Amino acid sequence: MVILTTIKLQYFDVIEKDLEHSFSEFNVNDQASSQTSDQRNLELIAEKAIDEKYLIAIVFVLNGSQARYSEVIKNTINGLNNYFQNLSWRIIFFLILTHTNKIGANFKLDLFEKEVATPKWQSDSESRSDIEYSWKSSKQIIDNFLNAIKDNDFKSTEDFQKITELQRDINAQILKAVSEITKINGAIFQLINARYKCANNKNILRSSQNYTQMKVIEFNECVRTHYKNMICMNHLDKICHENCPNCHDLQKYKIVKRRQTYEEVITELKDQYEELLSNSIELKAKEKKIISDLEFFVNGVESCYNSIKHDIESLKLMSKLNFDKTLRSTFNKLRNTAENITDKNLKAQQLRRIFEIEKLV
Structure with a gap:
């Protein structure tokens, strides 16, 4: 559904105060000829929607003539449809075209597929009082429309909430993977230390076994x-x-x-030998446990990678937007942690898996 309201330029100050701080709003770039700008505008809309989690309506307030903005609006809605499949038909689009004239208010309603549009132009009089009256009448339509939006709150799309949850889950899984890799590195240090002690103990044991x-x-x-x-x-x-x-x-x-x-x-040497023999058994048991823990941590981080991969694929099914920016810092932390792994083979394995996942984003 699209509702169109136009307001004349010279009386725009009448409505500025009424609109100020009324709703959650943000600015988008108005460079109509720039494809990069169009892309950024879509990202801004998506970011705002994701931030709010629920989306019932998108209200466009445009400063300019119909000729300048008709293609932009069409491209925006088409872009939203491309980036968020099956989303546009569930969203109410509300367009306020300002800083225009009566001719410029002739907005082409056929730009929107299957929409119900209500153009509203109350008065062509130059009298400020007439304009104020016309604005109040128009504002009543806007208020009624916004109230209708509130009444349909239960019908709002949860797509952006799901996107938010997926992003949050991805970040949580990445941080969990960072924790698991830190444990892997700690286990490697423990294993190296245990093996060193075991080898040293073995040498002393060999020299004292003939007590x-x-x-x-x-x-x-x-x-x-x-x-x-x-x-x-x-x-x-x-x-x-x-x-x-x-x-x-x-x-x-x-x-x-x-x-x-x-x-x-030799009693002293015999006591030393028996103590070393006991230590050797304990060290071997400790080494075995560390190897088991290391395997557990590696499996744990692999589970995190699988969850991250699944969430990214789900995210891409819901939206074609690039979420690299929102995930970049946590991915950097993950990669930096993996870079510190001292075991050459494990380090290469972890970096390879991280690179595979990053390519999916």
Whole structure:
């Protein structure tokens, strides 16, 4: 539905105060010949609608003649239809054409497909009082129309609310992915540290695993003989020539030197070995858990990527607008976090996935 109201230039000050701060409004560029400007105007409309979440009507207030703006309005509505499929037929379009003259008010109603338009021009009199009266009459139509919009609030399109929710969800998933990648990097550091300790522990364990030592002792032993020998009880290990008093004995045995080897346990080294062995078991268990956690974090960030991809595809189905600007800062944060991954293979894997998703936006 399109409603057209025109207001003469020289009496525009009559309605300025009435329109001031009445509704949520913003300015769009009026360079009709610029395709870039048309694109930006559509983006502004979309951004405002997304910001408000619900959209019941779009009210155009244009300063200029019908000849200048007819194509712009047509292109705008066509553009909205292209960017937001099946949206235009659910939106009420309200056009106020100002700063014009009576001839310029002859707006071509056939520019709009299937619309109901109500041109309103109350008076051609130059009298300000007549213009004020005409404006009040026109304003009543506008007020009635805006009230009708409010009455149809329950019929408002939720497309822009869904777009807002999708953008919010994408940003949330990106931030979650940032958190998961941070956990991945932390797990990598823990794994490197655990493996270093494990290797160091293994080397010390190897050097201390033989916690016993072999010792050799020498001792004198009596060996029987078939002949008698003079044995000195004070000098068993040698032939005595000192005539030790009361110490010499003639016996059928001799004294010989013997050697014996035995294994001695070094208690301190044994305790160290057993402690290192216990630590080694704990370190291996810790390493196994870190690897499991790392795999869990990688799967977690992959789940985030899949959710982001799904939301972006849903967003593109609802709108052809480029949402790169609204998502750029969080994507930059995600990429910068991935750049800090110390594991070369994991870093390449994450950056490749991020690049694939960014190309979808």
